Amino acid sequence: MGVPDVGARLRANPVAATIELASVCIAALLLVGTVSLLLGGLPIVAEWPWLLIIGVGAAFVLFWTVLVPAYERTLQ
DSSP: OOHHHHHHHHHHOHHHHHHHHHHHHHHHHHHHHHHHHHHHOOTTSOOHHHHHHHHHHHHHHHIIIIIHHHHHHHHO
């Protein structure tokens, strides 16, 4: 599959492409955030950054394991 083919597939499904790109960005930010918090030490003083990482990660997992399959079932 060449580059023009990928571009055509992305233009055919802009919502799906946006969701996939956003998911990659969120996963990368979660990784960077987790590593930076781990390098900063234990969450004794600042608890809210850890809670933010956990909340965003939980929402991300719920989105892909609950909402996306439920939506795909409605399309069938």
